[in-house]
Amino acid sequence: MKEYRLDCRHPIVHIPDLQLTLKRGDVVWLGEEALKSTVLQALCAIGAVSVNTGRSCSDMRSAPPPSVRIPRQTGAVVRKNKPVVEEVAPPPQPQREVSGDDLDARIEKAVDRMAERLAQVLSRVPAQQSGDPAILAQVVSDAVARSLQNIGVAAGGVSSKRVSADEPIYIPTGLVSESMGDLPVASAASEAGGLDDAATALRKSRKKTST
Amino acid sequence: MSSDKKTQLGVGLDLGTMNIVAARRKNGKVELSRIRDAFLDLESGAKKMLKLSGVSYIERGEGIVVVGDAALEMANVFGREARRPLSRGLVAAGEIDALEILGVMVKNVLGTPTEPNEVCYFCIPAAPVDEDRDVVYHRGVFERIVTECGFRAISSNEAMAIIYSETANEGFSGLAISFGSGMCNIALAVNGIEGFSFSVARGGDWIDEGAARAVGSTRSRICALKEKGFDLMAPVGREQEALALYYKSLIEYCLETTAREFLRIKDKFSLPKAIPLVVSGGTSLPTNFVPFLSSVFERMKKKFPMEFSEVRHASDPMNAVARGLLIQAVQEYDE
Secondary structure (H helix, E strand, C coil), X not given: CEEEEEEECCCEEEEHHHCEEEECCCXXXXXXXXXXXXXXXXXXXXXXXXXXXXXXXXXXXXXXXXXXXXXXXXXXXXXXXXXXXXXXXXXXXXXXXCCCCCHHHHHHHHHHHHHHHHHHHHHHCCHHHCXXXXXXXXXXXXXXXXXXXXXXXXXXCECCCCCXXXXXXXXXXXXCCHHHCCCCCEEEEEECCCHHHHXXXXXXXXXXXXX | CCHHHHCCCCEEEEECCCEEEEEEXXXXXXXXXXXXXXXXXXXXXXXXXXXXXXXXXXXXXXXXEEECHHHHXXXXXXXXXXXXXXXXCEECCCCHHHHHHHHHHHHHHHCCCCCCCEEEEEEECXXXXXXXXXXXXXXXXXXXXXXXXXXXXXXXXHHHHHHHHHCHHHXXXXXXXXXXXXXXXXXXXXXXXXXXXXXXXXXXXXXHHHHHHHHCCCHHHHHHHHHHCCECCCCCHHXXXXXXXXXXXXXXXXXXXXXXXXXXXXXXXXXXXXXXEEEECHHHCCECHHHHHHHHHHHHHHHCCCCEEEEEECCCCCCHHHHHHHHHHHCCCCC
């Protein structure tokens, strides 16, 4: 039987159909059956988790890591990175400067919301499309964007800028139509009053600056 | 090409939230064409009434569109608000209707180029420091419209255009503030070299909204009152007093933001001497605007990080930007 290594890269990830809750740095070994999880595939597509090529159980026998097994309903197995000999505090994660004391809590809430929305959205995806990674990735990206839209993470005191959903993506052509006719335009004339001198001075100034 | 024709080449195009103005040289004078930046879409059934009233309109699909000053007048007749193609100084993303209307307006004020690819400098605001908006799309839209009109489109900062228009005698050194309808644009230059430029997302519309809220009136009523003219140093009645209060707040906001921006660059950009502060734009038109601004500045002068030789109004506040853009276009041809 082949097993696949699942690395969690997100602060917190819920995979409801595998009944898994993982934190960043957690490693889980999964059976082949578990890879069919649509949520797992979607999380892989957005890079929240990664699944590495599996190896057979016989390969692992030479150095079997102590494992902590989770409920067997789905065949998923959780194993910690290091042998659990004694309770060891997890290594400190590199600290990022963030704005807002409650950022972690807000992110956790957002991820919870994301998981709920993800489950709702995935239930609406037609069965024949649910295996399409591109569709899943889009669905998950949308759900993540909606869940995280109110959280701005800042590093180094500089607020992050987001591209909003209504941000333009193209400029249409044919904006000047010949057939739309003439409009009344108000016209007036004023004295040129030094305009030519200003233009000459500006040209000289720009030449001087460029040399 | 004859030198006579050569001297006529070049166009400046000021694209404001309230007005679109094109400036050209013609017969030794500056010829200005202006259209109000507003439109109103109506059902085709209104055609007969518009014809009787002598109002021009554009047929568009199954409806009709009234553009310019007439749009504001017709909006009152039909009890509606005229639409503005620019929102707070910038093209509203996704407003395809508005883009087509802008195309027609620009084409009408620019006319046909004197020669193919005649240079047209058009203004763009600087990115606002107080809003998460940029000017990339805005610039792209107008670059395309001006190019489709047959011109070579070159964009230029709005407040720098005032520097070119108004500070030639000071060697293009000064601080320019364009008090517009959608936003205020600010630029600092020494010897024609830009020190900084930025905009704030407040302007005449912000004043109207605030004053209307304060006295329980409507924005259009306050705007009409403001455009009718009043003395900032001697406001009469609650509405004018509310207007003066919001004017003071806008001026303070612009000056405080200017001071903050200057402090960010002062190590890299030195001011050798006092420079003039030149103000322009439709929002600077009330009587005694410059003395009012000077009195506001006087209270913050001690803490202000730069020195002004004088505070003055642009020679033609409504057309200074178009004129500055024209100067830049003309210098592309002058030899």
